[in-house]
Amino acid sequence: MPHDHSHHRHSHDHGHSQLSADAGDRKVAAAVAVNLLLTVAQIAGGVVSGSVxxxxxxxxxxxxxxxxxxxxxxxxxxxxxxxxxxTFGYARIEVVAALINYTTLIMISLWLGYEAVMRMLDPQPVLGWIVVILAGVALVIDVATAALTWRLSKDSVNIRAAFLHNLADAGSSVAVMIGGTLILLYDWWLVDPIITLGISAYILWHVLSDIAPVLRILMLGAPPGLLQAEIAAAIAAEDGVEEVHHLHLWQIDERRTSVEAHLVVAEGRDFAEVVARVKAMLRAKFGLAHATLEAETRLSGCAGGCAPA
Structure with a gap:
């Protein structure tokens, strides 16, 4: 009976997780549709107004x-x-997608900076209220899109990268509205490239702040907040463990961290009992559920010769 109850609960949790994932997918799909509509509207507005x-x-x-x-x-x-x-699953594809999106953001920000410098050298007129009005429409849609992906961005570096795309666009829309208004009221053409440079710097600042965790995962780095020395000390403090070496700690993806280590176990101790106890400690104290531990004794020597890692 307990087994059946556990299975039922697992199925319920899995079903709830699937429903949440499907709801998240619908939000992302809605955001895609809204942005495609905005693109069509802006291109049409640009053609009508003659605004490049x-x-x-x-x-x-x-x-x-x-x-x-x-x-x-x-x-x-x-x-x-x-x-x-x-064998670890496909979850890391979200990290790869985030890197692609962050790289795109860097290229866009550099392109905006280049365009701003070119416009400073050769100022271009902003054509009428249609540009300001469409910038206002773009702002509403960008904010709506950011709202759709905001909650998801908290749990996914992949969605966060897409969220920052929209946040940067919302800032751009505000800047275009302010710049367009200043130009229409005061004929101050230089404000357009100045605001564009500011947007470019804003995007770069956000990307450089957020890309580090993505690169850390892809470089098999240890997750922030977990210190290798602290984990090694905790393992060595366990009864029956004389030494710890060859310890590696890395993130499989955003939610899973893996650890491997060689344990020198005291002669005569039960390997299985010591390893099981160390694994339980790693799970309870550090949240490390994916642990691979190689047990050995001083007499048996290091498994695999312990070549430098």
């Missing part, structure tokens, strides 16, 4: 839609179960 700047902003919004499509696809792939090719 508005068409350029449409391309920027198209990049938002593309980033969300990448994020959406990555979410779907990440839920695939582990197989012979990917």
């Amino acid at each position: 700047a508005l068409i350029a902003d449409a391309v920027h919004n198209l990049s938002d839609a593309v980033s969300l499509i990448i994020a959406f696809a990555a979410r779907r792939v990440a839920r695939r179960p582990a197989d012979d090719a990917m």
Whole structure:
């Protein structure tokens, strides 16, 4: 009976998780649709008003839609179960997608900076209220899209990268509205490239702040907050463990961390009991549920010769 109850609870939790994932997918899909509509509207507005700047902003919004499509696809792939090719599963695809989106953001910010410098050298007029009005529409849609992905961005570096795309666009829309208004009221053409440079710097600042965890995971780095020396000391303090070496700590993905180590166990001690106790301690104290421990004694020597790691 207890087994059946546990299985039922697992099935319920799995079903609830699946419903949450499906709801998240619908939000991302809605955000994609809204951004594609905005792109079409801005291109049409740019053609009608003759504004190349508005068409350029449409391309920027198209990049938002593309980033969300990448994020959406990555979410779907990440839920695939582990197989012979990917024994850890496919969850890390979200980290790869985040890196792609952050790289795109860097390129966009550099392009905006280049355009701003070119416009300082050769100022271009902003054409009428249609640009300001469409910037206002873009702001509403960007805020709505950011709202759709905000909650998801807290738990996924992949969705966070797409969220920052929209946040940067929302800031751009505000800047375009302010700049357009200043130009219409005071004929101050230089404000447009100045604001564009500010947007470029703003995007770069956000990317450089948020890309580090992505690179850390892809470089098999230890997660922030977990110190290798502290974990080694905790293992060595366990009864029956004389020494710890060859300890490696890395993130499989955002939610899972793995640890491996060689334990020198006291002669005559039960390897299985010591290893089971160390694993229980790692789970309870550090939240490390994925541990691979190689037990050995001083007489048996280090497994594999303990070549330098």
